[in-house]
Amino acid sequence: MVQGLSRPSSSPLEAFLLPVDDPRIHQSRQNLARESERRTGRVDWGKCESRHQRVRLEEELGFKRPFTQWKEDGSCLLPDFAWADWAQGQVDRVLDLLDISILKSAQKGIDQTFKTYIICLR
Secondary structure, eight states: OOOGOOOOOOGGGGGGGGOOTTTHHHHHHHHHHHHHOOOOSSSOOOHHHHHHHHHHHHTTTOOOTTTTTTOTOOOOOOOOSOHHHHHTTHHHHHHHHHHHHHHHHTTTTTOOTTSOOOOOOO
């Protein structure tokens, strides 16, 4: 009965978000950038790295990093439309998980860079 009540979404996600020029957005981004600046050093992600490599092999994703262009030294270069300050403060595991998500979607023919896409990076 519940499935019979389902229907496609009639409102895009952007309808529920604040405009990009809203002062609260600007303040929140500044706060998050300050928090990421306080983080020092990189976290050893050895336990996660083997799991990520296994997923890349089993799902035939390859080992490229098309979205983050993340390097072993911790640097990354996101596309112009992405939030680079946020990415610079992330641990290696999160950057790799972001690329894995992008690659999985690409296998399905979905370009996550074309539309708003929510990714849970835990």
